[in-house]
Amino acid sequence: EVQLVESGGGLVQPGGSLRLSCAASGFTFSDHYMDWVRQAPGKGLEWVGRTRNKANSYTTEYAASVKGRFTISRDDSKNSLYLQMNSLKTEDTAVYYCARDRRSGSYWGAFDIWGQGTMVTVSS
Amino acid sequence: DIQMTQSPSSLSASVGDRVTITCQASQDISNYLNWYQQKPGKAPKLLIYDASNLETGVPSRFSGSGSGTDFTFTISSLQPEDIATYYCQQYDNLPQGFGGGTKVEIK
Numbered sequence: 001e002v003q004l005v006e007s008g009g010g011l012v013q014p015g016g017s018l019r020l021s022c023a024a025s026g027f028t029f030s031d032h033y034m035d036w037v038r039q040a041p042g043k044g045l046e047w048v049g050r051t052r053n054k055a056n057s058y059t060t061e062y063a064a065s066v067k068g069r070f071t072i073s074r075d076d077s078k079n080s081l082y083l084q085m086n087s088l089k090t091e092d093t094a095v096y097y098c099a100r101d102r103r104s105g106s107y108w109g110a111f112d113i114w115g116q117g118t119m120v121t122v123s124s
Numbered sequence: 125d126i127q128m129t130q131s132p133s134s135l136s137a138s139v140g141d142r143v144t145i146t147c148q149a150s151q152d153i154s155n156y157l158n159w160y161q162q163k164p165g166k167a168p169k170l171l172i173y174d175a176s177n178l179e180t181g182v183p184s185r186f187s188g189s190g191s192g193t194d195f196t197f198t199i200s201s202l203q204p205e206d207i208a209t210y211y212c213q214q215y216d217n218l219p220q221g222f223g224g225g226t227k228v229e230i231k
Contacts, residue, residue, distance in 0.1 A: 045213075046222070109220060110158045110173040110215070115167065
């Protein structure tokens with residue numbers, strides 16, 4: 001079964017750090033671009049960032065709201081995606097989803113597989 | 125950044141009704157538009173990609189159309205299991221922005 005499973009969410013104080021993980025199974029993880037999308041409570045979806053695949057040098061892109069604070073990485077040997085979040089703000093409170101780009105090998109822009117999400121709460 | 129404006133923000137319709145949601149991009153995005161369905165407490169699900177292509181396994185009552193800046197998503201005959209929030213998303217440019225969502229309810 002093709003699936004993504006996030007972990008690592010929790011309660012953290014403003015200014016703190018947290019690392020989210022996303023474990024992939026059932027497909028060739030290394031071939032796909034992978035993204036993070038978040039959703040604040042009662043709000044819409046917000047794209048957070050992306051890591052490209054090895055063929056595209058694992059380059060990353062970020063939303064302006066998280067650039068310089070968040071870092072996306074991946075370990076293809078472990079079929080895992082990560083989101084390191086530093087200098088957290090209350091407005092980062094959200095459910096964080098990892099999502100797979102639909103195309104194997106290059107970019108499409110459609111997210112066809114999503115994890116179940118992990119909640120991050122930034123509060124004192 | 126490209127802004128995606130969805131309307132309406134919510135709607136109420138009867139089972140069997142035809143439901144239409146629109147999404148307008150702030151600039152030409154060709155057909156680089158997807159539609160997602162999100163049920164309460166669940167992750168989004170891809171329904172339509174490239175503006176009009178139905179994702180594998182998605183019922184044919186769902187459809188999409190449009191290009192450039194104006195797009196439409198249609199449910200031809202609303203079913204009780206279609207209660208959800210629907211989002212458009214552009215992927216012409218980063219950041220891949222989403223519309224604000226349309227919450228669909230049963231009347």
